[in-house]
Amino acid sequence: MRRNWRYLAVGAVLLAGANAAPAQADSADPLAGSSGLGDPYYPMDGNGGYHASHYDVTLSYDPPSHHLAASTRIDAVATQALRTFNLDYSGPQISKVTVDNLPAWFDRTDEHELVVTPMIPLLPGLPFTVQVDYAGEVTGTDGEGWVFSPSGGAFVAGEPHSASSWYPINDTPLDKATFTLHATVPQEWEVMSGGDKVSDTVQGANRTVSWELRQPVIGYLTTIAIDKFEFLEQRRANGTQLLSAFAPDALKAKDIESRLPEILDFQLPEILDFQEELYGPYPFDVAGGIFVDTDLNFSLETQSRPIYAPWTDLDTVVHEITHQWWGDSMSVKQWSDVCLNECFASYTADYLWPERKDGKDVDAQYRETVAKYHDDPKFWEIALQNPGKGSEFTSVYYRGPLFLHALRRTMGDDAYFPAVRDFVMGHKYGNASMPEFRQFVQTRTPHDLSGFFTAWLDRTDRPADEFLYPGSLRS
Structure with missing residues (x-):
């Protein structure tokens, strides 16, 4: 996620139709899958007792x-008797x-829990399939699910929670799955999503578009966007293949009117080449972007x-390409690990691209930033290792790049760049944590x-000078 700092400073029913008995998950019941996986920030996210392997969403909007x-x-696949x-x-x-x-019994509880009781209990190690049918009017949000566009279209966006607003899911970074979308809309509208567009057909008054993500994905990284796009x-x-879509007013946005065609026509392939030099081969089949024209205060790495x-x-x-x-x-294991996402994306965009493409003196940039906030305790008060719920999307943007630049100058380029490349490639299509990153880099x-990581990641004050000005950063 890239924040725009101009906006942001730092009763159940039996399926056959009869009334159903309650189907609450009981944490003390050994045959009940847990209703959450205990993430420190979002303990009710995700569910226990099974692993999802594929989602197939068929919808009309x-x-x-x-x-x-x-x-x-x-x-x-069930991982226990359920x-x-x-x-x-x-x-x-x-x-x-x-x-x-x-037919299965079901109940909806709490904020986002759908409790399902199969007619026949599930056995561990065996595959099973759940089908959920649902319908109704969706509600627009400002970035935690459905967002309505000026044209009358809509898209889904939000981190960490957006997927559950449009399909049932085991909503945890720890349970990645492949994903297919079949979406039907009035024929004058277009549908965008991630992955490969496998079909686009118009029949009568309707258009149906199918998309496939063949590499595993977690919930908030899936999306649907419906608008009168140009491609x-x-x-x-x-x-x-690079496929990008533009909402009706996306190319008219004041801030990017003169830059956006240049970025896409000439620089998107170059950005991917640049990233591959740093972090290894691009991990997906396709690339591109969905450019909306809604007043949104973030962009998102769907x-x-x-x-x-x-x-x-x-x-x-x-x-976002980073x-x-x-x-x-490579996704986080817990949301406290969010520096793995945002520290690296911010450092790559704010330091590495300007350094390698524009010849910018990033050591000077680093020193200027540190000097500006040297005596500002608020700048240093949110830890990078564990920012805390509600603060996970703060310090990782402004302290994160400083941390990685200091780490690079401590290790030297010959050690730093192969280490981060090997780490992210070693967790391809999987998950990683900040403690694992610390241990790996030390090798x-x-x-x-140890002192460097404690000062930069764990503490909530300015690092001592020996960690703040390592290597070529020493004055």
């Missing part, structure tokens, strides 16, 4: 009425749930095709980094 009618199939299990879902009313094509298609030299707000500039594009490695292909340098 009517822009004038905001009416959604959908059916989602979840392919999963009498009951949960999904995360906060969308419109549910009409039916089946498990392995048999830009390109191909990299290696054949990777997998393979980020969502870009109207204030998007080149720096934002570099930031996330395709740091955040998308790649003879310098004892």
Whole structure:
């Protein structure tokens, strides 16, 4: 996610139709999957007892009425015997749930818990399929689910919670799955999403578009965008398809009117080449972007095709493309690990691109920033290792790049760049944590980094000068 700092400173129903008995998940019941996975910030996110392998979402959406009618199939494998299990879902009313094509009891509890009780308990190690049918009017938000566009279109965006607003999911970074979307809209509208567009057909008054994400993805990195888009298609030299879409007023946004065509026509392939030099081969089949014209205060790294707000500039594009490695292909284990996402995206966009493409003296940039905030305790008061719930998207943007530049100068370029490349490539399509990053980097340098990491990541005050000005940063 790239924040725009101009806006932001720092009762159940049986499926056959009869009344259902309650189906609450009981944490003391050994046959009940847990209703949350205990993330320190969002303990009710995700669910235990199974792993999802694929989501297949089929929906129709009517822009004038905001009416959604959908059916989602979840392919999963039970990791324990299950009498009951949960999904995360906060969308419109549910009409039916089946498990392995048999009617299931269901209940909706708390903020986003969908409790499902199969007719036949599930056995550990065996695959099963859940189908959930639902329909109703969706509600617009300012960035935690559905967002309405000026044209009357809509898209889904938000971190960490947006997926459960439009399909039921095991909403945790720890349970990645592949994803397919089939979306039907009035024929004059277009549908964008991540991954590969596998079909686009018009029949009568309707258009149906199908998209596939073949590499595993976590919930907030999936999206649907419905608008009267204009498209830009390109191909990299290696054949990777680049497809971007522009909402009606996206190219007219004042801040980017003269820059955006240049960014996409000439620099998007160059940005991908640049990132590959740093972090290894691009991890997905396709690339591009979804450029909206809604007054949104963030852009978001939705997998393979980020969502870009109207204030998007080149720096934002570099930031979100970096996330395709740091955040998308390799995802956090817990939300306290968010520095792995935002510190690297910010450092790449704010330091590495200007240094390598424009010849900027980033050591001087670092010293100027440190001097500016040297005696400002508020600048240093939110730890990078564990920012805290509600603060996870703060210091990682402004302290994160300083931390990585200081780490680079401590290790030296010959050690730093291979280490970060090997770390992110070693966790391709998986998850990683900040403690794992610390341990790994220590194995790649003879310098004892324990004091450095404590000063930069754990403490809530300014690092001592020996850690603040390492290597060439010493005056």
